[in-house]
Amino acid sequence: MILRGLAAALLAIGVAPCAAFAQTLQQQAQALLDQRQYAAAAELLEHRLEASPGDTDARFMLARTHAWSGEPARALPLYEKLLVDEPDNTDYLFGYGQALLWSGQPDRAVEVLERAQRLAPDYAELAQLLAQARDAAPSAQPSDATAEASTPEQAVAAPLPQQRYRSIAFSARRDWLDGTYDDWANLRFDVADTQAGRVGAYGALVGDRRFGMNDQGIEAGLIVPLTATWTLQPEIGLVSDADFLPRYYADLRVQRVFANGWIGAASLRTSDYPDGRVDRLALGAERYWGVWRAAYTFNLTRLHGSDSPGHDLRLARAYGDRNETGLQIAFGREAALAGTGVVVSDVRALILFGRHVLAGNWSLLWNMGIVDQGDLYTRRSLGLGLERRF
Structure with missing residues (x-):
C-alpha cells in the first residue's frame, strides 16, 4: 500500500472501508447505551432496521436496548425473530431468557436458559441468570443473593454483552x-x-x-x-x-x-x-x-x-x-x-x-x-x- 492518504484510500479494497460502516454504527449505538441514552440508541437502530431489515446485529442490539431500558416485552419479538434463523445461538437465548425474566415470565425463562446451558455449559453469566430465573419461578422462593439483579433497574450497572x-x-x-x-x-x-x-x-x-x-x-x-x-x-x-x-x-x-x-x-x-x-x-x-x-x-x-x-x-x-x-x-x-x-x-x-x-x-x-x-x-x-x- 503506497500512502494511506488520498490515493491509496481511493483505490484500496478490502475489509476496512465496508467494515468501518457497520463498525461505526455499532460504536455509535454502543456509546449511547454506555451512557444509558436508551431512547437515542433505539432510534438509531430502528432507522437502521428500516433500511436493512436483515441486519441481525442491529436487531440484536435493539432487543438488548429495549430490555435494559425497562421495556423487556418489546425485546421479546425481536429475540424470537433472531432465534428463527439461529435457534442455537446462545447469546440470543441468553438475551431472550433475560427479557422473559424481566417481563415477569420466569418459568419460560428457565426453559429457555436451560436449553442455552445445555449448548454452552461453561457460559458463567448464563448460569447466574438461570439461578435467578429458578429463584423467581413460582416453585421456588428467590434468595437474597440472586434477587438483586432480577430487574433491569436493579442491574443497570452491569455491562451489556458485546457482539x-x-x-x-x-x-x-x-x-x-x-x-x-x-x-x-x-x-x-x-x-x-x-x-x-x-x-x-x-x-x-x-x-x-x-x-x-x-x-x-x-x-x-x-x-x-x-x-x-x-x-x-x-x-x-x-x-x-x-x-x-x-x-x-x-x-x-x-x-x-x-x-x-x-x-x-x-x-x-x-x-x-x-x-x-x-x-x-x-x-x-x-x-x-x-x-x-x-x-x-x-x-x-x-x-x-x-x-x-x-x-x-x-x-x-x-x-x-x-x-x-x-x-x-x-x-x-x-x-x-x-x-x-x-x-x-x-x-x-x-x-x-x-x-x-x-x-x-x-x-x-x-x-x-x-x-x-x-x-x-x-x-x-x-x-x-x-x-x-x-
Whole structure:
C-alpha cells in the first residue's frame, strides 16, 4: 500500500472501508447505551432496521436496548425473530431468557436458559441468570443473593454483552495507466477481529506490482476504545527490500463519536520511501442519518518541506443486509509515485465502491473509477474482493 492518504484510500479494497460502516454504527449505538441514552440508541437502530431489515446485529442490539431500558416485552419479538434463523445461538437465548425474566415470565425463562446451558455449559453469566430465573419461578422462593439483579433497574450497572466481529477477505485490483507506464496490479489478504467496547485488531498481507517491479509487505493495526466515545487506532506497515512502496509507515488515528450521528477523526502518518519521507495530517468528519452516510476528509501532505492540501468527499447509501454503495470524489494535491520516486502532483478522482452480501456470511467488495494524476498519468481501476464474516 503506497500512502494511506488520498490515493491509496481511493483505490484500496478490502475489509476496512465496508467494515468501518457497520463498525461505526455499532460504536455509535454502543456509546449511547454506555451512557444509558436508551431512547437515542433505539432510534438509531430502528432507522437502521428500516433500511436493512436483515441486519441481525442491529436487531440484536435493539432487543438488548429495549430490555435494559425497562421495556423487556418489546425485546421479546425481536429475540424470537433472531432465534428463527439461529435457534442455537446462545447469546440470543441468553438475551431472550433475560427479557422473559424481566417481563415477569420466569418459568419460560428457565426453559429457555436451560436449553442455552445445555449448548454452552461453561457460559458463567448464563448460569447466574438461570439461578435467578429458578429463584423467581413460582416453585421456588428467590434468595437474597440472586434477587438483586432480577430487574433491569436493579442491574443497570452491569455491562451489556458485546457482539464480536471476525472476518477475512481476499481482494485484487488492476490499474490501467496511459502513456508509457505499465499497468499496476495489487493483491491483498485481510483479517479483522473487532468488538465494540473492547480492543480489536486487524492486519493484511499486501503484494503490489508497479513499473515492472514487485513489492510485498504487511500491515497491522489496533482499535482501542479509550472511553464510550473516544477511540485510538494505531497502525503500522513494513515492506522488506522496498522498490517503490514505503519501507515502513506509522499512522495514529483518534476518533470521537458525537450525538446525532456525527463522528470526528484526526490522524498523523509518516511514510519512509526509498528516496524520502512523506508526512500527512488528515482531519475528517462523518455523518450517519437513516440509510445514508457522508464524509469529508482534509489531507495535508508534506514532502521535501512543502505542504500540499487535498480533499476527499464520500456519499454512501446502505440497502438490504449490510449492503452499501457509494461515490467518492477527490481533488487537490498529493504525493504520488513516478517510477521509484515520490513527487507532488495534482489529483482528481471519481470512484464508485460498494459491498453486496452474496449468501450467508459471504460478501462481494468492489470499486471502479478513474484518477487523473496531473501531468504524470491517468489511472483507470477495477477492484474485486470476497469477504467471509464469522
